[in-house]
Amino acid sequence: MGLNLLALGTNRLPSLIRAVALQGVALGVMPLLMEYETLNWRVAAVALATIAGKGLVIPALLRRAMRAASIDREIEPFIGFVSSLLLGAGGTIAAVAFARALPLLPEHAGTLLVPGAIASILTGFILLIGRVKAISQVCGYLILENGIYLFGLLLIHSTPLLVESGILLDVTVGVFIIGIIVDRIQRAFDSLDTRKLTTLRE
Amino acid sequence: MIKPLITISGVGMLASILAAARAPRLWLGGVLAGAAGGLGAAVLALSTGFVWEWRSELTIGGEAVHLRLDALSALFLALLSLIGGAGAVYGREYWDGRAHPRSAWSERVCWSALVLCLGVVLLTVNGLHFLIALELSTLSAYFLVTLDRQRSEVRAAGWLYLAASHAATLCLLAFFTLMAVRTGSWELASMRDRPELAPLFWLALAGFGLKAGLFPLHIWLPSAHANAPSHVSAILSGVTLKIGIYGLVRFSGWLPMPPQAGWVVAFLGVSSAVLGVAFALGQHDLKRLLAYHSVENIGIILIGLGFALVAMGQGNARWGRLALAGGLLHVWNHGLFKSLLFFAAGSVLHATGTREMSRLGGLWRLMPWTASLFALGAVAISGLPPLNGFVSEWLVYLGLFDATLARGSSAWAAIPAAILLGVTGALALACFVKVCGVVFLGAPRSRAAADARESGPAMRGAMLVLGAGCVAIGLAPVLFWPAVLRAVDVWNPVWGGAATPVALSSLGMLHVALTLLALGAAGWLWRKARRGGLRRAVTWDCGYAAPTPRMQYTAGSFSSIINEWFASILRPERHEHRPEGLLPVSASFTEHTPETVLERIVMPAGRVVMRVSTAARGLQHGRVQSYLLYLLIGLAALAVLVVLGGGS
Numbered sequence: 071m072g073l074n075l076l077a078l079g080t081n082r083l084p085s086l087i088r089a090v091a092l093q094g095v096a097l098g099v100m101p102l103l104m105e106y107e108t109l110n111w112r113v114a115a116v117a118l119a120t121i122a123g124k125g126l127v128i129p130a131l132l133r134r135a136m137r138a139a140s141i142d143r144e145i146e147p148f149i150g151f152v153s154s155l156l157l158g159a160g161g162t163i164a165a166v167a168f169a170r171a172l173p174l175l176p177e178h179a180g181t182l183l184v185p186g187a188i189a190s191i192l193t194g195f196i197l198l199i200g201r202v203k204a205i206s207q208v209c210g211y212l213i214l215e216n217g218i219y220l221f222g223l224l225l226i227h228s229t230p231l232l233v234e235s236g237i238l239l240d241v242t243v244g245v246f247i248i249g250i251i252v253d254r255i256q257r258a259f260d261s262l263d264t265r266k267l268t269t270l271r272e
Numbered sequence: 273m274i275k276p277l278i279t280i281s282g283v284g285m286l287a288s289i290l291a292a293a294r295a296p297r298l299w300l301g302g303v304l305a306g307a308a309g310g311l312g313a314a315v316l317a318l319s320t321g322f323v324w325e326w327r328s329e330l331t332i333g334g335e336a337v338h339l340r341l342d343a344l345s346a347l348f349l350a351l352l353s354l355i356g357g358a359g360a361v362y363g364r365e366y367w368d369g370r371a372h373p374r375s376a377w378s379e380r381v382c383w384s385a386l387v388l389c390l391g392v393v394l395l396t397v398n399g400l401h402f403l404i405a406l407e408l409s410t411l412s413a414y415f416l417v418t419l420d421r422q423r424s425e426v427r428a429a430g431w432l433y434l435a436a437s438h439a440a441t442l443c444l445l446a447f448f449t450l451m452a453v454r455t456g457s458w459e460l461a462s463m464r465d466r467p468e469l470a471p472l473f474w475l476a477l478a479g480f481g482l483k484a485g486l487f488p489l490h491i492w493l494p495s496a497h498a499n500a501p502s503h504v505s506a507i508l509s510g511v512t513l514k515i516g517i518y519g520l521v522r523f524s525g526w527l528p529m530p531p532q533a534g535w536v537v538a539f540l541g542v543s544s545a546v547l548g549v550a551f552a553l554g555q556h557d558l559k560r561l562l563a564y565h566s567v568e569n570i571g572i573i574l575i576g577l578g579f580a581l582v583a584m585g586q587g588n589a590r591w592g593r594l595a596l597a598g599g600l601l602h603v604w605n606h607g608l609f610k611s612l613l614f615f616a617a618g619s620v621l622h623a624t625g626t627r628e629m630s631r632l633g634g635l636w637r638l639m640p641w642t643a644s645l646f647a648l649g650a651v652a653i654s655g656l657p658p659l660n661g662f663v664s665e666w667l668v669y670l671g672l673f674d675a676t677l678a679r680g681s682s683a684w685a686a687i688p689a690a691i692l693l694g695v696t697g698a699l700a701l702a703c704f705v706k707v708c709g710v711v712f713l714g715a716p717r718s719r720a721a722a723d724a725r726e727s728g729p730a731m732r733g734a735m736l737v738l739g740a741g742c743v744a745i746g747l748a749p750v751l752f753w754p755a756v757l758r759a760v761d762v763w764n765p766v767w768g769g770a771a772t773p774v775a776l777s778s779l780g781m782l783h784v785a786l787t788l789l790a791l792g793a794a795g796w797l798w799r800k801a802r803r804g805g806l807r808r809a810v811t812w813d814c815g816y817a818a819p820t821p822r823m824q825y826t827a828g829s830f831s832s833i834i835n836e837w838f839a840s841i842l843r844p845e846r847h848e849h850r851p852e853g854l855l856p857v858s859a860s861f862t863e864h865t866p867e868t869v870l871e872r873i874v875m876p877a878g879r880v881v882m883r884v885s886t887a888a889r890g891l892q893h894g895r896v897q898s899y900l901l902y903l904l905i906g907l908a909a910l911a912v913l914v915v916l917g918g919g920s
Contacts, residue, residue: 198900199898199900199904201897207896
């Protein structure tokens with residue numbers, strides 16, 4: 071969750087991407103820590119794939135897109151960095167409070183998993199709403215997806231492997247495509263500012 | 273016997289639509305055959321009380337075609353046939369192919385389509401077909417209103433008419449669909465035994481009220497009727513408005529009524545009658561003035577219907593029957609004299625090219641037929657004996673007087689209603705004295721009025737037919753009473769047949785006597801004038817050295833006192849530049865009565881809606897970030913709703 075706040079607070083794109091990568095690795099390790107007593111090959115495979123995908127492949131793709139577009143800073147966000155931080159902190163507190171109100175199974179009720187997941191989703195939203203550059207938005211989307219994945223960990227034993235890998239593949243391909251689109255936007259408009267795309271609304 | 277007549281009517285109208293573009297004579301023949309067939313069928317149904325019913329294998333929109341002609345629909349069908357036929361003859365001369373080469377054929381097509389669709393509306397007993405035919409008739413009427421579409425005010429009037437009609441159709445769509453959902457079928461029949469349908473009446477009142485031009489819903493009526501070609505104004509006012517009345521009468525007879533319905537209808541009727549005539553007094557445009565009188569007369573009809581509903585709610589009191597009979601007879605009468613007046617106004621417009629009363633004057637000598645027939649219609653619409661307007665208003669009065677004799681709340685409502693009805697009649701008389709005086713008497717106020725020529729035989733013939741109808745109902749009301757009574761019995765069978773009220777037959781005789789007396793007096797005066805010779809002199813030969821036509825009373829000055837009484841409602845716009853000093857050089861005064869409901873209520877409301885929707889359109893600006901924010905807000909709102917709702 072600290073990583074979420076880091077992602078909100080930074081204006082440098084490389085550190086944003088690093089935060090996303092670290093979060094991916096942490097997510098990958100999470101099932102191993104949670105289920106170390108009943109470790110089986112399925113959980114291990116999911117964990118390894120997550121670390122590889124979210125920790126290495128996706129950040130690498132993002133860095134490439136960033137280099138191709140030759141930008142590394144988010145300069146004029148819709149929501150300022152300090153206020154995003156405050157919003158993120160508020161969101162985290164709200165998430166903890168909200169998780170108490172949810173009708174959860176008793177074995178999940180005590181953990182920080184659910185509030186963490188909700189806080190990540192909120193952070194992802196704040197990034198998506200508050201940032202202008204396409205790459206920051208992709209990172210927001212990834213953090214949002216991480217939150218959903220964290221929620222899915224509650225069900226890791228009942229989710230088929232195929233579904234897990236399908237989601238992972240989806241995200242990777244999505245980021246890949248966005249990388250290409252970012253490149254195209256950069257060439258066409260000489261900027262990655264999504265505000266300039268408003269004429270496409272009708 | 274009815275079936276072949278209806279078939280002739282339908283085939284004639286369809287053939288006339290096909291022939292309209294190429295063969296105007298064939299078109300006229302088709303329309304007249306259709307009108308004659310419809311009139312014959314209606315007369316048969318009214319004189320025998322026979323209910324004709326016909327189901328076909330043919331389906332339209334998945335519903336089998338099902339027609340029915342009972343006395344109530346026959347009453348309206350007779351009016352439609354008469355005006356449809358007379359208007360077609362009139363229109364041949366009024367909107368002829370030489371003067372309007374580009375729109376004459378579309379006038380013919382739309383006229384046939386309008387008459388045919390209105391006929392289907394009257395005959396069908398299927399809700400879906402009712403709606404389809406009503407909508408088609410609205411469209412044909414729209415094209416007829418905008419025949420002269422080069423002028424922008426005609427286009428604006430047509431647009432307003434179309435918008436108001438669509439609002440009405442929306443209400444009626446909801447009405448018919450809800451009825452179909454609750455009864456499980458589109459078939460219409462008496463549903464008195466299902467009290468849960470009662471609230472639907474309010475939808476019908478809104479929809480048919482808009483069609484009929486009830487007081488606060490009449491906003492479209494004056495401009496549409498004033499700007500349409502005159503024979504179109506005649507059918508719009510004489511028949512199309514009555515379709516709204518037909519709907520109200522039909523469904524108030526078939527559906528169970530909410531207990532307040534009668535009071536509301538009667539109240540709306542009284543306010544339409546008084547305010548309609550008050551607005552009419554403020555008008556300077558001949559056809560616009562007539563249009564406001566339609567609002568007034570619709571009000572009189574609704575007073576009859578409203579008190580009939582009240583009577584039905586109070587244990588079928590007998591006085592309700594008189595009130596409704598008066599209202600229904602007034603449907604005929606208003607159809608006849610208002611069409612006659614619009615025909616005559618059209619004849620004036622045709623001859624002079626203007627509807628402004630302040631540019632007319634002195635037309636009686638130049639257009640004696642038009643002027644006399646207009647005067648006949650004016651006497652009828654003012655409710656003066658011995659013409660038909662008096663008969664129907666008198667029946668309504670009788671109903672109201674009987675209601676005051678009955679104990680209870682109805683008495684307290686009937687007394688003011690009767691008084692206000694009297695006020696309406698007096699104001700209408702004042703208004704038509706003004707019209708006849710300004711337009712037909714005095715000296716011509718403009719070149720156009722001085723050069724006016726009497727219209728041709730087709731227009732005069734159509735006016736004569738309608739004038740004869742007015743005289744016939746006025747002199748022999750007893751002949752028409754059984755027909756109206758049959759329609760009333762279809763509406764509420766409980767009242768049952770009863771003999772002609774004695775007063776009605778004596779009224780008829782009184783009218784004949786009055787007419788003979790008046791004719792005798794006129795003949796005597798005429799003879800005296802011929803024997804003694806007439807001496808002509810200057811009108812104001814005492815101080816006015818050179819009287820000019822501009823010194824005559826104008827329409828505005830004639831009615832200014834009465835306008836003053838109603839100024840708080842009419843809100844006339846005045847611009848005055850008073851004469852100043854001893855020898856004033858210039859002075860001016862103009863007064864204009866706007867359509868107050870439209871300009872003070874509907875248009876501001878429309879502007880508010882416009883502003884809100886323009887602001888709402890700003891929400892869609894293409895920024896992905898904000899769209900996501902909307903999503904988040906929506907989710908949060910849902911979460912709050914779940915959390916709060918979960919507690920309860």
